[in-house]
Amino acid sequence: MSITYLEAIREAQAKLLRDDKRVFIYGQDVGGTFGGAFKATKGLAKEFPGRVLNTPISEDAMVGTAIGAAMEGMRPIVEMQFADFSSIALNQVLNNAGTIFWRTGISCPITIRLPSGGTKGSGPFHSQSMEALYSHYPGLIVMTPATVEDAYTMLIEAVAIDDPVVYCEHKYLYYHLKADRLPSEGLPVGQARIARVGRDLTIVSYSAMLHESLTAAEKLAREGLEIEVVDLRSVKPLDTATVLASVARTGRLLAVGESFPWGGVTAEVIARVAAEGFHLLDAAPARVNAKDTPIPYHPNLWSAHRPSSDAIVAKARQLLRE
């Protein structure tokens, strides 16, 4: 049996609906025959009648309703059609969901699924990664699973957590990534994973960029360079300890992220290593991000805009020459 990243997300939701009566799914067309924009909820409405609910096309209303349900003891999962559209619900997510517990002592256990990141030809409004923006605000947990296994266990964990969780699933990985079976348990949120062991350079990455980073490490291995690759798994909380331990082994840091460079996750990783592990660095830390422009439609432009394994290899080589 082989299961894709997208199927793992669907399976996790099925399990959650099955195991916990408080769970319901809320989103545009999630209850229709198609099962959301990407079929992540396909068949669930039939299997769990009345618990997979279609909403009007208003992200603001969707999240606002889910917050109310969560405060009353439910465990809603909100599906955004695209991460890009979640900006319409920013007021609900940042000002309400993120602050409720701190203002009232009442938990707000909502999970917002953001189909994130770029695929060829998707352009500026269907390709963006929002994890840095949500991580900036207190009160939210931001997950960025990079593997089929993490997509499954982290979504289950997201619903179990009493704080609001922004779950960034990567559209590029939906069909590309396959696993043999689903795990019964995974690493807890806030714990990074060493995806590849090395001693010459640490690449810190997450989500789809983990795979570009691993490909880059593979290419550099042919030259005898041993690259360690860290998968952050969740960008908030950020597992600084694992990153620092890796940099302690290698002395060099390259942070790789698909989102825009300004104030992004890569910037945060570098800031933390520079502040807490300056003495570990044998070269100035570097990063690879998308370009600081809107995401282009044209496939060639898109390929140049998004960090590729070749761009990572080039940057790593430069860093190793320092």
Added chain:
Amino acid sequence: MPQVPIIMPQLGESIAEATIVSIKVQPGDEVAADQEVIEVETNKAVMGVTTPCAGAVARIDAQVKETYPIGAVLGYIEASEKDAARFTNQTVADVRKEVPKEIPGRADEEKVAARKTADNGAKAKVSTDGLPVPAAAKGAGFLSPRVRARMAELQLTVADLAGIAGTGSGNRVTIKDLENYLRQIESQMMSDASAIRSGVADAMRRSWSRPLATVGSSVNLDPLLNDRKRREGKPGPALYAVRALALALAENPGAAAKLIGSRLLQGNSIDIGLAIEADGGIIVPIIRGADKTSLAELVGRYKELVNLGRERRISPDMQTGGMAAVSNFGVFGVEWGTPIPLPDQTMILGLGVGKKMPRWDEAKAEFVPVTEAQITLSFDHRSLDGGGAGRLLKRVIELLEDPASL
């Protein structure tokens, strides 16, 4: 006719590229096998690039003053089919296609490098693989935070890294270089340096951060050697030197002024240090107000200090301050040296061993034997110039050659 490339050879370990110095052949020239056709320079030496086989020079792509990586094609030889066949299996990187096509990131870099060239006229070349050592090494100026942290942990200083050939950019010492070096020295015999040795090392390193210069001359010791026989306690030449330097500085205290920032500090008292060899190192106790201390008093003070030194009881504050010091390196049979002044002192006077030398006597119109010693003054060139130092040294010599005045 087939062409065989002339390739930049591997010129030694850790050498990644070399700069062309001269090209000794022109297209069309007949060349023998292993004939030196191009002269190249690395940061270590000038070496020759030789022809792979006999033939005629087809073309030379390399240009003088340009830097090329190891393995780059510098030109081609028109060779016989037989010779060409021997080289067909060798894969080579063409100079003009230095950056491999399959790595787009590298091509980007070259574009950036090319743009830089337009900006400052200096050509930045990208070599094909590995960690290149630039042909024109600028020395290891940069130490990464990690290297610094490791050095602090091991109590190493920059001077301790002098023996490490860095492999980082600009020949900087990377953490790997440092760790490799530490591993390598572990196999050698090691013992802990004494506290006094470490103290001297620290003082010398700090002092060496200043521009130091030395002037020297010779002094006739005969008057001094005769004078000391008549004096109580028979003061040694070093004490005469302390006294002469003290009196010379008392006349001109500005000569030993210390430069701190943009201000000159002049001591309130003529305090002169005297270097004494002690267990595994050197200590320099200070004689306060040496210009007001007679030679007879100096004899007593010196004996006291030597005894204290033997018992290792010369306290740190007996060694601080002072504007100058005297090193009587002549006691080791040495004629000449350039001692380094202590970091908080401006100068040090060095006295060599006395030797019988012929000196021309104008009155007698003949050479006469005199006991002559070399005398040096090493000083901080920031606050004192050769002229000032020379005048001070001249005055010290005058006083030493007229010991009754001391």
